[in-house]
């Protein structure tokens with residue numbers, strides 16, 4: 184690798200073992216994607232034609248009728264919902280978020296109302312649509328969905344993610360059957376899902392992916408599915424989509440990333456990730472108060488992670504204390520800590536540069552050795568830790 188640009192502008196050279204996080208810059212963009220993007224940047228293009236080429240690439244990769252690139256998956260959700268309300272009617276498109284004269288309700292299971300850094304409900308409401316909640320957080324049934332769908336329903340939204348409640352929900356197939364029985368299209372947020380074709384097979388009319396997550400592409404969203412719905416999504420560029428504009432470099436970068444995905448040696452990637460996990464298991468085994476086990480991805484993506492349980496009595500440090508020490512160190516190591524209140528965090532090997540797994544293992548050893556020498560438990564209050572994070576947002580840019 185050439186010189187680290189981060190150091191030039193005073194950024195810490197973080198090592199990402201948390202996954203594909205917007206807060207850390209998503210993923211390692213493939214070299215061929217970066218080269219494609221810089222090749223198109225100085226050129227003029229007919230942007231609608233470029234979008235047509237992107238539709239062809241998405242159609243092929245996702246076995247879909249058509250596709251379009253948006254600024255992000257979140258923008259894709261907003262624009263697909265908008266499209267379900269307006270169709271390709273330009274007068275209606277210009278009218279949003281005023282939904283006068285349109286079906287404007289979106290049914291969604293309560294357990295699917297996640298935050299991926301922002302509330303998904305807001306991505307729906309921005310269009311002027313009104314979310315209609317189905318069931319309770321951990322309980323949703325077909326009869327509740329049937330009752331929620333009326334002549335005002337424009338779309339049914341379904342979320343597949345580790346962010347959502349993963350039990351007690353309606354299976355996608357049943358959800359789609361109920362929606363289709365009343366002529367309502369099903370929009371699936373599959374931002375982090377590796378399966379580019381299966382969701383459309385299982386009943387989705389639209390499936391939405393992030394280009395900057397597992398695909399290692401630029402920041403963009405990929406909307407794949409039924410041609411009339413994709414067209415209506417794309418046409419929002421003449422309306423509320425304008426403020427979520429995606430440029431030529433990201434459209435083309437996402438195309439290159441999709442094509443690269445089809446050629447990727449997925450088995451080799453898995454072997455590399457497994458080797459990193461093995462390195463970490465070896466480094467953590469036998470350490471007092473630390474229990475590490477390899478766990479599968481909760482939504483069945485072909486990706487394992489290491490779950491590190493930390494018993495503060497034995498380790499002299501809490502799980503969040505260890506996460507914070509690693510993040511504060513040199514180099515900073517950022518772990519996957521959204522469930523840390525249960526006394527564990529995870530280590531995700533999918534965004535490592537070669538050799539970084541050993542740096543991470545060494546940093547763990549340093550912090551755990553230091554904690555053993557401590558007479559009190561390192562970590563502090565979990566509640567205050569969360570407050571500190573919220574306060575940092577309010578204080579920015581300091």
Ligand SMILES: *Cc1c(COP(=O)(O)O)cnc(C)c1O
Pocket residue numbers: 205255256257258299342343344346372373374375392393394403404
């Ligand atoms: C990441 C994520 C999003 C947002 O994707 P962006 O492309 O970053 O906007 C939406 N939904 C789910 C389930 C996600 O994991």
